[in-house]
Amino acid sequence: MLTAVFICAIGINVVLVDELEPTFPDRLPKTSVKAVDVPRGGIAGVHLWIEGLSAENPIHLDVRGAGTLPKANWYRLIDVPVEENTGPKSRTERWDKAENAHVVRDAPFRIYEILKPVQQVIDIKSEQILIRVQWSIPLNAIAGAYDLDLVVSQGDTETVTPLTLHIHSAAIPPPGSDTLGYTNWFSPGNIAQYHDLAVWSEPFWRMLEQYAAMMAYGRQNMFWVRWPDFFTRVEGQWKLQSERLVRYVDLFSDAGLYWIEGAPFAGRPNGDWSSEVLELKLGGDQLTSDRGITMFAHQASQIHDLMVEQDWAHRWVQHIADEPTDVNAKDYCRAAELLRTHLPGVPLFEATMSRQLTDCVDMWCPQVQAWQGNRSFFDERKRAGDRVWVYTCLRPGGPWLNRLLDQERIRQVYFGWGAAKEGWDGYLHWGLNHWKADPFAQSVVDHPAMPDTDNCLPAGDTHVLYPGPAGPWSGLRFEAHRIGMEDHALLMQVPSEDRISVIDPLYRAADDWSDDVALYRSARRSMLEMLSRSVPRIEILGFPGCPMTPDITRSVRLAAPLAEIVEIDLSTLPVEDRRLCWPAPTVLVNGKDLFGAQPKDRPGLACRVYPGGPPAEASVVEAMAQTLNSSP
DSSP: OOOOOOEEETTEEEEEEOTTSOOOTTSOOSOOOSEEEEEETSEEEEEEEEESOOTTSOEEEEEESOTTSOOOEEEEEEEEEEOSOBOSSSSBHHHHTSOOSOSSSOSSEEEEEEEEEEOSEEOOSSSEEEEEEEEEOOTTOOOEEEEEEEEEEETTEEEEEEEEEEEEEEEOOOSSTTSOEEEEOOOHHHHHHHTTOOTTSHHHHHHHHHHHHHHHHTTOOEEEEOGGGTEEEETTEEEEOHHHHHHHHHHHHHHTOOEEEEOOSEEOGGGOTTOSSOEETTTOOBTTSHHHHHHHHHHHHHHHHHHHHHTOGGGEEEOSBSSOOTTTHHHHHHHHHHHHHHSTTOOBEEOOOOGGGTTTOSEEOOBHHHHHHTHHHHHHHHHTTOEEOEEOSSOOOTTSOOOOTTSOTHHHHHHHHHHHHHOOOEEEESOSBOOSSOTTTOOSEEOTTSTTSSOEEOTTTTBSEEEETTEEEEBHHHHHHHHHHHHHHHHTTSOHHHHHHHHTTTEEETTEEOOOHHHHHHHHHHHHHHHHTTOOEEEEEEOTTOTTHHHHHHHHHHHOTTSEEEEEEGGGSOTTOGGGGSOBSEEEETTEETTOOOOOSSOOOOBOOOTTSSOOHHHHHHHHHHHHHHOO
8 A cells, every 4th residue: 555645835734535435534544545436427536635724715627738638627625424333244333333344444433435526726624635536537538647746825825736537448338228227216206305406397307407407417217116106096096196206207308318117006004014914005905905906907007008108118127016025925926927917018127136026027136145045046037037136125234235334435435346246136225315314424323213212214214316406416326336336337247258257366255355455446447458469540631621531520429439449630640641542531440441442642621522422420330340340
């Protein structure tokens, strides 16, 4: 590990801190960083620990030497309390009545967590703050090392801290249907309440857009639909609010989320875990009773009709009841038969560990420790064609992967590594914004089912986002999950025969992984370098006014979205540049013409004549696929 090195200027001390290092307002960070590695399409971030400030003057933040980099975004880190530690098995130590050795610090303490967006001039009231600077690197970024200076100034005092930003040729795609499944359940009611908005009002819809954008930014690709939000009681019948649901689905789809997750239709009566039957959330009837069957059919048929009309069926997955168990498995399977009748072809998706639901569930989502303890069963379900996700909640504690405030941030990253090694199809958590108390002031809250007891939800279990005054604010655990999802996209590009050798030095099992952030960064850098060596380089040669260049450029980016694509203006090249031997537009893939042509003998600006006219998009896609597949 590197020793923390400070750059001093008349009392102001600055150290660059890895964004994955747990950082506390009352403790000096353990390590410092000098460089950050990022793939194209990824996000680069680093923290600035700043102390020795005057509490009387604002500070100014700047980046010098950024050149062609996108504009930097700045955040001030806000700390939150951790009142109790997570238990070694579940909930808190108070519940388990045992100490948990696998925490970053003994409670109570405060930890930096919330990303408050700020401008480059910040009023301060303390001598020490933690700042985050980050860049969203586009896919068309030019790979290379960018030597930057991060500047912190206050009054006449200026501190300059060097940082090298390595943009690698390796690239990750945006989240979508083919990226690792990821859903956080969210509360529209909490969005309305904490932002003081009337639910489904126009201001509420605009706020919901911000939350959808934040989910997509975090690489979430699935969003849920809660039925009480979209059905109303009309003359004794439940009527689907179709217009509202269409607008809602369109909003999240436009933000970039692909999968639609129908929330549970039913649940345990009064939350009774000993109940053998399930009751409808709309109406309260036992789902498999005669009246319940009729009510359910009426609700589901309306959903099906709209699903067909809007062409949603291929994007839809559906829950019946959250966390079904052996106790209610028989009733659940009856309900599954009904749902498959009314929503044919829609996969059934459940957070469950019950083997008695075999053939009644299509997408399994056990808790991560239950998956590991019953791997042979879930591997068998995968071979049978089912999908297997994992989830966490108020458990597991101890050394297991989870995302609680007193745990290492690297645990959230390793969900992506675990999925790459173990074949998980996705990750689910119930708490995007299910705040039960002011999340800025309280992190451990009573379990809603058992208030005023030792049954508490551990620190941060209810949420990973925070309600800022004008929109959602991210948290460092949410950011760490995003990094893990980015890493999964990279790991799946590593040849399968090499993937385990990349993963095992860091992640071996969901309760056996390295907490060494420096080791993780080194391994990730090596992976990026390895992947970058095989990234094709595509040059699009054109010049201003060439009518075919814009269309062929769009076709090339569609055909090879992860390639390193460089647009070259031939009119700016020196006369001796051999690329002037190609007429415009020409596409070179690793130096060779996409369509097999040869260059002219003499350089000079010229327009290219393609036999049969400009190549159509389909022709470019086909030629690109053949070229890339034939490349060594």
